[in-house]
Amino acid sequence: MREVVLRVPRLAAEDVLDRLLLIVPGGVREQPRGRHMELRMRGDDLPTLRELERAAGRWRHKLTEREVSDDWRERRAADYSPDLIGGRLIVRPEWAPTAADFPHLGRDLIEVVLCESPAFGAGTHPTTRRCLELLLDLTPRGSFADLGCGSAVLAIVAAKLGWHPVMAIDVQAASIEAARENAAGNAVDANVRWMDLTVEAAPRADGFAANVPAAVHTSVAAAWAERAPAVGLISGFAAGEAAGVLHTYRAVGLGEVEQVDAGGWTVAMLERG
Numbered sequence: 001m002r003e004v005v006l007r008v009p010r011l012a013a014e015d016v017l018d019r020l021l022l023i024v025p026g027g028v029r030e031q032p033r034g035r036h037m038e039l040r041m042r043g044d045d046l047p048t049l050r051e052l053e054r055a056a057g058r059w060r061h062k063l064t065e066r067e068v069s070d071d072w073r074e075r076r077a078a079d080y081s082p083d084l085i086g087g088r089l090i091v092r093p094e095w096a097p098t099a100a101d102f103p104h105l106g107r108d109l110i111e112v113v114l115c116e117s118p119a120f121g122a123g124t125h126p127t128t129r130r131c132l133e134l135l136l137d138l139t140p141r142g143s144f145a146d147l148g149c150g151s152a153v154l155a156i157v158a159a160k161l162g163w164h165p166v167m168a169i170d171v172q173a174a175s176i177e178a179a180r181e182n183a184a185g186n187a188v189d190a191n192v193r194w195m196d197l198t199v200e201a202a203p204r205a206d207g208f209a210a211n212v213p214a215a216v217h218t219s220v221a222a223a224w225a226e227r228a229p230a231v232g233l234i235s236g237f238a239a240g241e242a243a244g245v246l247h248t249y250r251a252v253g254l255g256e257v258e259q260v261d262a263g264g265w266t267v268a269m270l271e272r273g
């Protein structure tokens with residue numbers, strides 16, 4: 001299959017795209033590259049380079065052509081580029097090449113491999129990503145509970161960092177299934193349990209992460225009225241709900257030490273006072 005990539009200044013991208021879409025029936029994928037936009041087209045019936053040059057007019061910055069695999073799985077793996085989190089963590093889908101295939105990322109990386117699943121937590125959502133960054137900053141100090149674990153990405157990273165024992169809890173069957181598969185796939189010992197945190201009391205661990213809706217935070221904090229964990233990461237609520245959520249944790253002795261925005265969501269690090 002042919003692949004053609006046309007690079008144009010970002011400001012001209014919409015204009016060029018309008019013209020391309022008239023002659024590229026299979027569609028055009030846009031990818032920002034600094035001040036430029038890459039317009040990628042694939043297929044066996046693409047226009048000639050001359051026709052594409054004409055469509056780009058004076059905005060053509062670069063035009064390249066190559067053969068790519070007809071197999072979408074091979075194309076997906078070839079297109080993959082790893083995303084380094086906190087300078088030392090890679091979270092990748094199982095079909096992607098391993099971190100070792102990208103030596104420029106450096107060595108001693110923590111690598112987490114996730115199975116394909118409808119469970120939340122591929123590591124790409126801004127809340128997951130921010131929680132991962134903050135988790136990397138925490139010093140492991142005992143047990144850890146990942147409340148609303150989804151794929152269990154936070155639990156797996158916690159375990160790899162040295163938290164022990166690690167528990168991962170969710171209310172969705174698909175999350176439980178993915179969490180178990182991911183824990184095993186990453187050779188991590190995690191106790192994955194189904195639990196509705198609005199019904200049953202959240203277990204108390206030394207550290208926790210809870211990337212869950214605001215109403216679930218209320219139940220989680222209430223469960224720790226006697227004694228709260230030493231440290232935790234919370235997210236899953238919008239900036240407008242942050243004051244209320246932080247207040248419920250403050251009421252059980254967990255004060256915020258850091259608060260960051262994650263695309264309109266709030267992520268906070270809490271510590272017992």
Ligand SMILES: C[S@@+](CC[C@H](N)C(=O)[O-])C[C@H]1O[C@@H](n2cnc3c(N)ncnc32)[C@H](O)[C@@H]1O
Pocket residue numbers: 120121122123125127128131146147148149150151152153154169170171172175195196197198211212213216236
């Ligand atoms: C935003 S996802 C977070 C997944 C993962 N921890 C992450 O940070 O990417 C929220 C998760 O909380 C779970 N959840 C929502 N309500 C819950 C409840 N009442 N009890 C337990 N888990 C719950 C959902 O099923 C979902 O997997």
